[in-house]
Structure formats: structure tokens, C-alpha cells
Amino acid sequence: MILLVGAGPMAIQYAKVLQSMGKPFVVVGRSQQSADSFNASIGIQPFVGGIEAFLSSAHSISHAIVAVSxxxxxxxxxxxxxxxVKNLLVEKPGxxxxxxIERLQILAQMNFASIYIAYNRRFLATVIKARELIEEDGGVTSFSFELTEWADTVQKIFKADGVxxxxxxxxxxxxxxxxxYLGGTxxxxxxxxxxxxxxxxRAARFAGAGVTEQGALFSYSGDWEAPGRWAVEVLTRKRRFIFKPLEKLQVQLLNSVAIxxxxxxxxxxxxxKPGLYLQVAHFLRCDEANLCSLTEHLKKSRLYARIAAYD
Incomplete structure (x- = not known):
């Protein structure tokens, strides 16, 4: 049985993918309101009362998708x-x-569970194409990215304490x-x-640089108190790959200014939802290629903690 935990907007996106694949699944939500909204969108009435209540009776779950807050x-x-449950796809950041994240990793190892973190942008058609071309060019030589957030917009969003x-x-x-993922760890x-x-x-402005395990140089910046947007540029000896916005791919060739x-x-x-279909397909067939394992996510999250001044 495939279990979808959550009945909010993200769970609805997962449900659309599962329905299109013809995969039967069961949905668990917490509130009647979210369950009714889910049913209105998908045509499936979720179990209401939360995961603990659902698991109190016997169930055989092969795969679980966790799309809660x-x-x-x-x-x-x-x-x-x-x-x-041994196979789980969990919305970021886990x-x-x-x-x-460290506690989850210990728990997964103790219980021999495979947990993947749902970074759906890895499965964008543009990202898949870029990786093919990067390999064709002989690999990444350098890359840069911007991680600016829109502080005024985020401030107005209601979120639970700590988020x-x-x-x-x-x-x-x-x-x-x-x-x-594109440039290297x-x-x-x-x-x-x-x-x-x-x-x-802890911080509003971020900058840094380094070298990957494959020897590519990289740099990043972000100013949450200034205008900006997410962007990634990856360079090879033949091309510059530009993701700005992330969902689009542009290329600049060597010895050319044309983009x-x-x-x-x-x-x-x-x-x-971009990237979601292929991500779910990989997860359900237990194909780890391109999925972000919890082990990989933990390793990178330790870097994120340094970048964000969380350590």
C-alpha cells in the first residue's frame, strides 16, 4: 500500500501524480477542513485524525510520502x-x-529504513538536460549561485514557531x-x-566560496535585505548553463556573448508540479539515482548550517 500523509496543497500535488500513474493510495490528514478540501480537489476522502490514529490498526505500507507542514x-x-515503514519520501527539509535531521538519520539506520528528501527540482526537464550536456562537455569547472529570499514576503507568511x-x-x-547537485558536493x-x-x-546576508570533491570552484551570495532571486550558473569548458529562473535553462557558448x-x-x-512526476516515479520503483537520500541530505545540511550561521 502507498500511504500519502498530509492533505494540504502539497499532498494534493502528489495525489495528482499518483492518480495519473494509476497507483492506488491511502491519504491521512489531521483536520476535517483539510480533508474536505483534499476530497474536493482529488475525489478521495482522507482518513482524519493523524498518523498515530491511522497506524493504531494493522496496515501493510510499502511506500509512504510525507507531505505535512x-x-x-x-x-x-x-x-x-x-x-x-521502510521506504519514505519526505518533503524537504525532513x-x-x-x-x-541527525535524529532521523539515527532512527533510519536503526530500523533499516530508506528515507529520501523530496527536492523535486532535481527532476526538472531543464536540469536533466543540463546534466546530460555537462557530462558531454567533460564536467563542471566552476559554478555560482544566488540564494536571496524576499524578506518582506516571508515576514507576512504565517508559519509555526521556529520555521x-x-x-x-x-x-x-x-x-x-x-x-x-549540478555542480558537485x-x-x-x-x-x-x-x-x-x-x-x-542569525543572519540576513550570506557569501562564500569553495571547491568541490571533483575540483570545481564555486561561489555564492545572498542578501535577504535587498532585491534578488534564486539563480544558478554552471560552467564547463564549452558552455555556461544559466538557471534564472530555476525552471528555465539558457546556454552561452564558448567565444560567444549570445544567450x-x-x-x-x-x-x-x-x-x-515541476519535477514531481519523475521524482515519484523514481521513488516508487526504488531507483535511488538522482534522489536525495537522507544520508546525503544530512551531509549537505551540515554545510547549510555553516552557510546560514546555524552552527
Whole structure:
């Protein structure tokens, strides 16, 4: 049985994918209101009352997708693992803090569970195409990325206690995961931070540089008190790949100033939440290629903690 935990907007996106695949699944939500909204969108009435109540009766769960709010991710995932679920796809960041992610890793190892963190941008058609071309060019030589958040917008969003204070994990890790997925995992990194925000006290400005395990140089910056947007640029000896916005791919060729869009088959990304269909497909067939394992996520989250001044 496939279990979908959560009945909010993100769970609805997962349900659309599962329905299109013809995969039967069961949905568990907490409130009647979210369950009714889910039913109105998908045509399936979720079990109401939370994961603990659902698991109190016998169930055989082969795969679980956890799409609850950030503050509930660790508790929900831990509950599933403790009740014998072995294959889990968990919305990022898995846990609200580095300590939470570390606790989940220990629990997963103790229970021989495979947990993957749902960074769906890895499965964008543009990202898949870029990785093919990067390999064709002989690999990455350098890359850079911007991780600016719109502070005024975030400040107005209602979130549970602690979510905004750990916003780098809760949200910004989307861009850092994509950058390091494309460019390579850092071997060495120097980090600098400055400033403060009412809802993110430890830093508001970020800069740094380093070298990956494959020898590519990289740099990053972000100023949450200034205009900006997420962006990634990856360089090879033949091309510059530009993701700005992240969902689009442009290329600049060697010895040229022209920047041209790359044509890709975006049918799945147009029909479903971008990247989600292929991510779910990989997860359900237990294909680890390109998925972000909890082990990988923990390793990178320790870097994120340094970048965000959380350590």
C-alpha cells in the first residue's frame, strides 16, 4: 500500500501524480477542513485524525510520502519508521533543524529504513538536460549561485514557531541542493554572514566560496535585505548553463556573448508540479539515482548550517 500523509496543497500535488500513474493510495490528514478540501480537489476522502490514529490498526505500507507542514515532518516520519515503514519520501527539509535531521538519520539506520528528501527540482526537464550536456562537455569547472529570499514576503507568511527562524533549512535549501547537485558536493568551503532580520536573527546576508570533491570552484551570495532571486550558473569548458529562473535553462557558448534558451520536453513539468512526476516515479520503483537520500541530505545540511550561521 502507498500511504500519502498530509492533505494540504502539497499532498494534493502528489495525489495528482499518483492518480495519473494509476497507483492506488491511502491519504491521512489531521483536520476535517483539510480533508474536505483534499476530497474536493482529488475525489478521495482522507482518513482524519493523524498518523498515530491511522497506524493504531494493522496496515501493510510499502511506500509512504510525507507531505505535512515543516514543523511536523520529523515527528510524522519518525512515527512511520517506528511502525515498520521502510521506504519514505519526505518533503524537504525532513526536519526543522540540523539536530532533527541527525535524529532521523539515527532512527533510519536503526530500523533499516530508506528515507529520501523530496527536492523535486532535481527532476526538472531543464536540469536533466543540463546534466546530460555537462557530462558531454567533460564536467563542471566552476559554478555560482544566488540564494536571496524576499524578506518582506516571508515576514507576512504565517508559519509555526521556529520555521522562519530556520528558513534556510525550511526553504532556501531548495536552491543550495540544486546548486550542489549540478555542480558537485563541496570538499572545502569558506562562509561569511552579516545582518539580522526580526524573523531570522542569525543572519540576513550570506557569501562564500569553495571547491568541490571533483575540483570545481564555486561561489555564492545572498542578501535577504535587498532585491534578488534564486539563480544558478554552471560552467564547463564549452558552455555556461544559466538557471534564472530555476525552471528555465539558457546556454552561452564558448567565444560567444549570445544567450539562448534550450528546448526541452516540458510536458510533465507543465502538467504537474515541476519535477514531481519523475521524482515519484523514481521513488516508487526504488531507483535511488538522482534522489536525495537522507544520508546525503544530512551531509549537505551540515554545510547549510555553516552557510546560514546555524552552527
Amino acid at each position: 515543516v514543523d511536523q515532518l520529523e515527528r510524522t516520519t519518525a512515527c512511520l519508521v517506528e511502525n515498520g 526536519g526543522m533543524t540540523l539536530e532533527a 522562519k527562524e530556520n528558513w534556510f533549512f525550511s526553504n532556501t535549501s531548495h536552491i543550495t541542493d540544486l546548486a550542489f 563541496p570538499r572545502e568551503i569558506a562562509t561569511f554572514t552579516g545582518g539580522s532580520l526580526p524573523w531570522h536573527s 539562448e534558451a534550450v528546448d526541452v520536453d516540458e510536458e510533465l513539468d507543465a502538467k504537474y
